[in-house]
Amino acid sequence: MRIIQSDCEVIYDGRGHTELARGIRLILIKDDGTVIIHRTTGVKPTNYMGSVVSFDEYDDGERHVILAKSKKEQLMIINYNMVVDVRMPKIPDDADFNNVGTERQQQEWLSRHFHEVFGESNVYIMREFQTGDGSCDLLGYDTVHKRAVLIEVKRKAVKKDVYQVLRYRDAVMKAAVERKHGILDQIPSGDYSLSMFDKPHLILAAESVSRGVENECEQHGVKFVCTGTEWRHDTVPNSVARKDVNKYATRTDANDLEPVSSSLFDDNE
Amino acid sequence: MRIIQSDCEVIYDGRGHTELARGIRLILIKDDGTVIIHRTTGVKPTNYMGSVVSFDEYDDGERHVILAKSKKEQLMIINYNMVVDVRMPKIPDDADFNNVGTERQQQEWLSRHFHEVFGESNVYIMREFQTGDGSCDLLGYDTVHKRAVLIEVKRKAVKKDVYQVLRYRDAVMKAAVERKHGILDQIPSGDYSLSMFDKPHLILAAESVSRGVENECEQHGVKFVCTGTEWRHDTVPNSVARKDVNKYATRTDANDLEPVSSSLFDDNE
């Protein structure tokens, strides 16, 4: 990791084009080549670039230019005064990162508490049902009316989400009309018929809701169901460890790192 | 700006809950209180927090704990070994950030090249037309059929975007049915009647398009129009300067900053 504090201009060109006028910023260059440029306020960097393929660095009399290129983009940092330019040792970090409270977990919890939340007459079929135009979070079956139940899960539902369900409805109804039986193949025990998609029930299930969503639901024949917050306390683990870390560094213990006074000035790799 | 390299655990709790196991990370604490924690690879931080209200910091024999709180969230950083902990002077940065190639600029360009792109019979009325359920990028008028033209602009259109137009159509048709004349108030020279929204024309205008979008458009009576890339070279400026910067620092010139050897160890504010 290289850390630079510099009076600089930044020009990005690629998917878009940005120019950041001269000022003092903090620049990080990570071990994998990632470049991140931060101003003094705010969570998001003004500029950044991942998947860097090559670095060019040269002095121009007045300016020290750093040019990072990826496949289709480039980031030019024109430094007028690099106040700080230090490198820290490359350190691996394969620690677990556990994230609780994702929509995925909410979805999984609902699959396990299906009757309780959606009623006795509805049975759970599967998660991530491919409609032909995106995947619907939960697919159920209304045993009374013999219809599919399409359920979109959100933590906080907004009006736009109603249309996401309508999109899934259009897709499965299209499959039903066009007799595309392939859509049934993904259902585990396949004793269902295509006709269940003729007029599917639609549900938007969320923990909380923006104003006007219930109204929007009503107007479009979508049922709104509140999931509550119980799912947050009964989640499947979600740990993710980085696997690619040892590409960039060998194992190091923090105690082996140089103390501040010398490590910060190790300007060599 | 404070920069910490530390062997630490991180626990976030708020909208979600995350736990990052022990490892060596880089921690930034910006002048506005923003906290950002980066691992050795990747563009995005593992943890972050903006709008910080208070910091708590205490030693626990073994560990040095930093606790940042915002209104509804908190971020606990448990440090086992702070290898680096330096503060850089607070520096203002009110420089312009200019972003070229935004949808906003594409929208503005289309408003200036309306006939050329959408045809002679269509006239431009306004941008950001409030439909009652979200704002439609462009509102035009078909002088032949005497209908409103609702246009959604995208750089790259995907199938979901078709439904965004349908949503605006539903909203304005609802206004027409319910005789809500208020929707006309936002039109500059208001010699239009509510009936123009009875059966509006729908257009999705984009520079490029994902596979299947034209098909989706056809099925829902939406016309797809390709905008080309010309707009990228004829844009209105989009500069944004930070206004709140001087809250956090007074003006400083890079040349006034301490050279590396001393500034990094200025551990006082």
Added chain:
DNA sequence: TCATCCATGTCGGAT
């Protein structure tokens, strides 16, 4: 590679 969808999304603008 492309398409889709989530995100502790963040951010800016408008109501």
Added chain:
DNA sequence: ATCCGACGTGGATGA
């Protein structure tokens, strides 16, 4: 304060 939509969205996942 909330709602709304864009973003150089990034990142993961499945086809």
